[in-house]
Amino acid sequence: MKKGKKEKGGIFQRLRRGLARTQGLLVGGADDLLRPGRGLDEGLYEELEEVLIVADVGVEATTRLIEGVRREVKKKGITDASEVLPLLRQEVLEILQPYEAPLAIERTGDYPFVVMVIGVNGTGKTTTIGKLAHRFGSQRKRVVVAAADTFRAAAIEQLEIWSDRAGAHFVRHGSGADPSAVAFDAVKTAQAKKYDLVFIDTAGRLHTKENLMEELKKVKRIIGRELPGAPHEILLVLDATTGQNAIAQARTFHEALEVTGIALTKLDGTAKGGIIVAIAQELGVPLQFVGVGEGVEDLQDFRAESFVDALFSQTT
Amino acid sequence: MFETLTERLDHVFKKLKGRGKLSEKDIKDALREVRLALLEADVNYKVVKDFITGVEEKATGQEVTASLIPAQQVIKIVHEELISLMGGGEDNSLKLSGSPPSSIMVVGLQGSGKTTTAGKLASYLREKNRNPYLVPADPYRPAAIEQLRKLGETLGIDCYAPQKNDDPVQIVAKALKLARSQNFDALIFDTAGRLHIDEELMEELLGIKKVLNPSEILLVADAMTGQDAVNVAKGFNDVVGITGVILTKMDGDARGGAALSIKAVTQKPIKFIGTGEKLDAWESFHPDRMASRILGMGDVLSLIEKAQSAFDERQAEALEKKLRKDEFTLEDFRDQLRQIKKMGPLEDILGMIPGLGKLKGIKNMRPDEKQLVRLDAMVSSMTAKERRNPRIINGSRRLRIAKGSGTTVQDVNRLLKQFAMTKKMIKQVSKRGGKGISPAMFPL
Structure with a gap:
């Protein structure tokens, strides 16, 4: 296979490479999310929502995630926009991590x-x-x-x-x-x-x-x-x-x-x-x-x- | 397809219908729901935004003159906007121009259904009295060439056999030359699946295009595609300039928002839809029908078309007369069953009936085709006298009918009970002047 030989590297690099190329196509100014000094406004949550929806997370899960972030922001007394995205990232990670489970082939005696x-x-x-x-x-x-x-x-x-x-x-x-x-x-x-x-x-x-x-x-x-x-x-x-x-x-x-x-x-x-x-x-x-x-x-x-x-x- | 979006909008508009007049806030509320529904249907985020803005502007604009807008008007605006966004009124027929043979390129992501679509397209063209030729230009995916060859064989349509080690550009050049020397007039080039961001392979697609100068470059897209549909469509369109879109796997339960997204970013017509794995599962795309479906008006037109081809009009008239006079017999019922069978899979038909998706329980109901056969067998096992007057069917007759039709007495009991109930129902409906109800729907 011609394409298989072309590029190697960890999944992260491969994923990023793909994603980097799509930056120009993405809607909204996601960079703004990280700009320190930006306060917490409704627009910020809308942008977070957009990031999730555009990634096919879906309306329901997105709504739940954003609500979670809002709660955390309140609890931790966060006032700077740049601290919000890491919260969201953590939340998604916590959902996925328990299910990270590579296929384990167990010995089953003589059987396949x-x-x-x-x-x-x-x-x-x-x-x-x-x-x-x-x-x-x-x-x-x-x-x-x-x-x-x-x-x-x-x-x-x-x-x-x-x-x-x-x-x-x-x-x-x-x-x-x-x-x-x-x-x-x-x-x-x-x-x-x-x-x-x-x-x-x-x-x-x-x-x-x-x-x-x-x-x-x-x-x-x-x-x-x-x-x-x-x-x-x-x-x-x-x-x-x-x-x-x-x-x-x-x-x-x-x-x-x-x-x-x-x-x-x-x-x-x-x-x-x-x-x-x-x-x-x-x-x-x-x-x-x-x-x-x-x-x-x-x-x-x-x-x-x-x-x-x-x-x-x-x-x- | 689109079921949940339909339900959603139904819900929204029920709220609107509940009140006589609408304020600007009502419109905003409704459109918020519409927005969520569209997002859930996988319409792209930005496309949704534009759509909502468009509808709001139209609705608000009208408010200036009327100050209050009836609910129907909002529905109408949303409906019209959907139709126009999906290409309503546009010519979306296949364009095979220039001196023959005309070439069609089929392009798209891996697994979108290009090869199956190429086969369907060839079969469609032959129906249109063309002489199609299939060309497999995918030497990469294992057995892709073999797959198209087999489809060609099944259809009895010629398929080019590429030489080993030829690259796609060489394949299409040689195939084109060969086709010219014979009397093929519509060449279908099945290209390899590729990512829109794979520069090397997109470059190759451009190379193929230069050789062929095709009349059509059709993007094959999976109806289940999510938000990424805009990136894919834009990617292919920007590089090779597609001329149209074919949506596949429309027979699933995906809401198919990708249709709106792709149309919005490419402005190229959606020409066909694929509705199954069989080579005749193929239909023209109708923006109005799709929009109606989205709005919970059901795919009425398709249903009517199917019914027209299956039902004999004179029979229908006679039936209606009988219904009115309360002379509907088991014999008529059997005729109805047979006509329904002619209309195609029951599941498809149910999906086309407006509002049916809303009814609780219907969603999980899978009509049993075999049940139709059993019912037919039971009625056929009755004597003419029994069919005309089911009341005479006593215990021993029931046993005979069950034996004759390979069913049980319980089945026969159920049939007779349901028939009696249906007759009663028909009586009530026809009293109220209800027209066009199909009594044969009752066994479901």
């Missing part, structure tokens, strides 16, 4: 650790699996990748390329095959040949499609029947570009399947994925990964500090 990957169309499920397979492959884990997206044209081929790249064992059936059968097959194979990990790719589906959600439940059920305790992780892939609908997605997928982790992709653009703040507050699902590019290395553990820094980076 099974990760089922789900999400709506186009969030980057297949790419994320490719990166995951690469990551654990390079940690000398023996990995199986299962193509349970049998619906979308060439989804199997796409995953196969990623799987080969990562040196994983690839399990596939034909296009249009039953996704549960593919998952079953993958788990069986992994059990028989003592693989460490199984990643199951599923077809993208809008959370509003009842029958397709049922299909996912079935995949989960079949895996669990074959291997008690599996799938050990259900990873929901969310696109950072998505607005408020991401809450509905997370909520519905969680209700149906009990999501155990979230990967937030496409953070290398100008979108900030602020919706994750509202999702953490409402659902309390562990935040595991962030995707920051198309290369195999461009998947990082979620770090609340870096994320919050990037969220407010136009003002720091």
Whole structure:
């Protein structure tokens, strides 16, 4: 991949680089927020609100956050505007930090650790699996990748390329095959040949499609029947570009399947994925990964500090 | 789409409707709610600001002459502003000009749905008696070329096969040459997904544009996009100059504020919407319908259009007569069921009915398509006499009907009970002169 090789660096640098480029596009004079000597006026809170809304934090969570800041300001007797933003930053950090939880692959005896990957169309499920397979492959884990997206044209081929790249064992059936059968097959194979990990790719589906959600439940059920305790992780892939609908997605997928982790992709653009703040507050699902590019290395553990820094980076 | 915004505005305007006259403060209150609703619908912060200012100015301006504005007037202004912001009255048809073949470039972020859209577009053009040719210009994403090839195969539309190691500019140049030597007249170039801030790849897009001199450069955008929609749209528009927008994934429950945002920053028409993964899930964009939907007036026009294509007018007339005379039978009911099935997925139809989204419980209600089949089977298992006069259906008849239709006696009981209730309801409605109610909606 051409772009994967282009730039490396920590997530923070990558995030900032993306965000720095968007400064010119952002509305409002956020710099003003930090100017020492500025008093506390209504305009200040409006600007804070704008920063959060523009980051897709959402009206409700934003209102709650601003109210919290107002309380703190009062309590601490703050009179200078430059002290307000750090308060807000701290508040967001406190929401996210408890859910900062990198994926921990626990030894499960002879059994493989099974990760089922789900999400709506186009969030980057297949790419994320490719990166995951690469990551654990390079940690000398023996990995199986299962193509349970049998619906979308060439989804199997796409995953196969990623799987080969990562040196994983690839399990596939034909296009249009039953996704549960593919998952079953993958788990069986992994059990028989003592693989460490199984990643199951599923077809993208809008959370509003009842029958397709049922299909996912079935995949989960079949895996669990074959291997008690599996799938050990259900990873929901969310696109950072998505607005408020991401809450509905997370909520519905969680209700149906009990999501155990979230990967937030496409953070290398100008979108900030602020919706994750509202999702953490409402659902309390562990935040595991962030995707920051198309290369195999461009998947990082979620770090609340870096994320919050990037969220407010136009003002720091 | 837009459901919650609809509910919100409904709520706002209910407050307005509650009083006869409005003060300047009333307008401000209403617009504050409108603002929140728009933000929740993912309309960009600044776009919302402009919108609210525009509406306020119009409303206040009218106040000078009337001093007090009826609630309807505010609704009308908000509605009109929404329509005009989304391109009402504009020509948003596809422009394939110049000497054939015309080229269309499909551009956008990763995962927005470009490849599927390219397939749908090709299918649409063929319907319009064009001879389309698909060109996959994405050698980066694994199997992207294969994906378009397969879509082409499914549709029976030719797809260019790029040579290995050709870069996108080489691919499009060769494909263009090949297409010219054959009689293709509409070429669709599916480009790789890219970030609007990726200078190298945006440069490449410009290179492709120079080779093709395309009639259309269509930005494919996900209807679920948040605040960033303005940055993305502006980024693509500034560099390559888009000519139109296609909104995808409109079949979800995203409120779709991105439509307003993108239109506002690019001033380019939204031409089509994608409404599903199937290759025929594709519609023209109608700003007025969308605005009506936002305002809780439901997507009435779409519903009417669908109903018109499914319902036989003479049948409808006959039905209405029967309704008035209270002669509605189970046979008529079965006809209705069948017509409803012709209109497409029930969920879609429900979404189009004004105000239905407001009703508690309806939101979580998933109409069961199979239920329609079961109802049909039960009615079909009755004798003609039973259908005309359900009162004669006793226990043993019920058992026979249940067996014949593969259902249970309880199912049959429920059907008969609901039918009786519906008849009663129809009677009441038609007494009040209610017209056009569809009795077949009752099993829901």
